[in-house]
Amino acid sequence: MEFLLNITPSPVLSAVLWIVLVITALYFARPTAHQLLLSLGDSLHRVFRTGSVSITGAEKGLAARNREVLLAAGREAKERIVEREFDRINETVRKDLANFSALHRNLSESISRIEDDHQSAVDVPPDPPGWVNAVEAVAAIDSKDNRVGVGNVLADIHKSLVKDHKEAMSAYSEASGKRHATLRKMRPEWRLIQQTLGKIGKNVDSLLGRSVTIDRHMQEYESIVQGEDRAVSILSSSSLVYFFVSALVMAVAVGGATINFSLIARPMAEMVGGTSLIGEFRTADIAALVIILVEISMGLFLMESLRITRLFPVIGALPDNTRVRMIWITFTILFLLASVEAGLAYMREVLLHDELATSALLRGSLDVAATSEYMWITTAAQMGMGFILPFALTFVAIPLETFVHSLRTVVGLAAIGLLRLLSLLFRLLGNGARHLGRLLTHIYDLPLFIPLWWAARDVATNENDLTEARL
Amino acid sequence: MTITYRVTIILIGLVLASCAPSRTNSSGVYMLVDTSGTYREEIQKAQQIIRYTLSRLDSTDTFAVARVDTGSFSERDIVAKMTFDDRPSTANRQKRQFAEQVETFVSGAQSSAYTDITGGLLQAVEYLNEKEPASKTVLIFSDLKEDLQDGYIRDIEFDLDGFDVIALNVTKLRSDNVDPREYLSRLSEWQHKVESSGGNWRVINDLDGLDGLL
Numbered sequence: 001m002e003f004l005l006n007i008t009p010s011p012v013l014s015a016v017l018w019i020v021l022v023i024t025a026l027y028f029a030r031p032t033a034h035q036l037l038l039s040l041g042d043s044l045h046r047v048f049r050t051g052s053v054s055i056t057g058a059e060k061g062l063a064a065r066n067r068e069v070l071l072a073a074g075r076e077a078k079e080r081i082v083e084r085e086f087d088r089i090n091e092t093v094r095k096d097l098a099n100f101s102a103l104h105r106n107l108s109e110s111i112s113r114i115e116d117d118h119q120s121a122v123d124v125p126p127d128p129p130g131w132v133n134a135v136e137a138v139a140a141i142d143s144k145d146n147r148v149g150v151g152n153v154l155a156d157i158h159k160s161l162v163k164d165h166k167e168a169m170s171a172y173s174e175a176s177g178k179r180h181a182t183l184r185k186m187r188p189e190w191r192l193i194q195q196t197l198g199k200i201g202k203n204v205d206s207l208l209g210r211s212v213t214i215d216r217h218m219q220e221y222e223s224i225v226q227g228e229d230r231a232v233s234i235l236s237s238s239s240l241v242y243f244f245v246s247a248l249v250m251a252v253a254v255g256g257a258t259i260n261f262s263l264i265a266r267p268m269a270e271m272v273g274g275t276s277l278i279g280e281f282r283t284a285d286i287a288a289l290v291i292i293l294v295e296i297s298m299g300l301f302l303m304e305s306l307r308i309t310r311l312f313p314v315i316g317a318l319p320d321n322t323r324v325r326m327i328w329i330t331f332t333i334l335f336l337l338a339s340v341e342a343g344l345a346y347m348r349e350v351l352l353h354d355e356l357a358t359s360a361l362l363r364g365s366l367d368v369a370a371t372s373e374y375m376w377i378t379t380a381a382q383m384g385m386g387f388i389l390p391f392a393l394t395f396v397a398i399p400l401e402t403f404v405h406s407l408r409t410v411v412g413l414a415a416i417g418l419l420r421l422l423s424l425l426f427r428l429l430g431n432g433a434r435h436l437g438r439l440l441t442h443i444y445d446l447p448l449f450i451p452l453w454w455a456a457r458d459v460a461t462n463e464n465d466l467t468e469a470r471l
Numbered sequence: 472m473t474i475t476y477r478v479t480i481i482l483i484g485l486v487l488a489s490c491a492p493s494r495t496n497s498s499g500v501y502m503l504v505d506t507s508g509t510y511r512e513e514i515q516k517a518q519q520i521i522r523y524t525l526s527r528l529d530s531t532d533t534f535a536v537a538r539v540d541t542g543s544f545s546e547r548d549i550v551a552k553m554t555f556d557d558r559p560s561t562a563n564r565q566k567r568q569f570a571e572q573v574e575t576f577v578s579g580a581q582s583s584a585y586t587d588i589t590g591g592l593l594q595a596v597e598y599l600n601e602k603e604p605a606s607k608t609v610l611i612f613s614d615l616k617e618d619l620q621d622g623y624i625r626d627i628e629f630d631l632d633g634f635d636v637i638a639l640n641v642t643k644l645r646s647d648n649v650d651p652r653e654y655l656s657r658l659s660e661w662q663h664k665v666e667s668s669g670g671n672w673r674v675i676n677d678l679d680g681l682d683g684l685l
Contacts, residue, residue: 269530269558273531273557273558274529274530274557274559274562275496275529275530275531275557276557277496350560351563354560354563355559358526358563358566358567359526361567361570362523362525362526363526
């Protein structure tokens, strides 16, 4: 450094000289340096831009793929729902409406019987009384002729009138009684008809309700098939909801499995040894974990065989006989494992009690006997939990299926978000590089402000001269 | 086919897990109980320590209790010895049996005329080396005052590499009260003997603080 300042006797003069030299050099190298800096900025801009475009393309491809997967999953789910609705309709029709012809026949017979009864219950008008003719004859007798006999005739008429009236009333009462009896007989028929029609009405209402549901699902299915944005949006948000809900349920299941593990890990030491290790883990712990995993696997297979879940298409496609056989096999294994767990839970309590007794003996205290009379409660509770938890863990298959299916969408959405972020970052970096190139040219010009000002002044003077010359 | 395959894999895993070569971290503890002279009166404390040790030991651990008398380099001086079973229930039963054996010993222990601690230590080393536990501990419940009968030769090199030797309840003798240097020199002599043989030496006199014993 000192050498640089010693090129002339005065260091200040040397410094000034160097500054002038450097500025001159920079000024003459200015176009090249500017080009270099701008090229560098542009190159970086193009590189980042290309990267951003490429990432955007990948993101679009992934989004399209995600959309396809989402629509396919939604389509499959809707098909399953519609299929089940049709199954239910089929079941209703098969169960309740299959005997519609018999119902129709019953109804027709009931109606025929009612018609017959109705015919027999028609109100027959009473016959006109026989004394009418006598009255007419009396009315035709002239009052001047045979006036004496009229009074007797009228008395006879009155007598016969009363008699006929009595007979007619008696006959009418008898006929009315018969009609009422007939009408009473019709009552159960009406009720039967009412019940039958009510049943049919209920079935028809159920079918109508299901048809409305199917209509709704079919509309949603159509919108999925047409790939509408609304359908994709709904499916996407549903997937997120399913993902978090299933994750929550699975977390609960993990808690259950942990309790299950603690129930059987200790007594497993009786079977595989209490101190041996495989790697860094106790053999008893590994064995307990394997048992729980086998239980969960059996639960998965059971759910698959029951066609409640569809994680393994091979199981769903099995012939019904094989599938039913598989249901029984997996259930039996599960039952046996649950029984083993209940036994191990009991063993755990026995071991615990044994250890407490030994510790008390070694301590020289006798307080174990006092607590042992209530031990059966915890023993029973542990055995119950040991038996129930394997079956409860079976239902993990349902949230697991939902989790696996929704995971694909959630991972896709997360990847899309990440790619978008990367693309934005690359674009920012690209633009930043370009602006940085320009900024560097300005920074380069900063120490050259004097020659640049001089040059600008010269250019302006020349331009003025040229303008004046033209004029 | 797929299901059968999966189930088979899991079952094979289970079988392999149970048959795989396993590793143990068993401990071996050998306790020497001094019954010589007036120290015999301290034997109740030794019983407490034995019970505490039993409560701290686990399956596959080895524990032996031997008396220190005139000639301690002998299997006859072993009062109780046991390697606990791998199954916790059996190990518990063994611990109770062990405690009963110690109880019998404590109630009928006779005072010996001489004190052969070195012989007992040799016996302990031999016993524990034979059992090959992962960690070896020798507990010496004594005042560390060795008093050999004429003719007994105990000037022997030890190999205590990997051994923890813990002196418990090292009481002060009447002569120690007169000249405490005797006590200190006794302790340092034993410490030198153990450490020069490759072992680790500790002294615990406060029997209420046995937490760090094992």
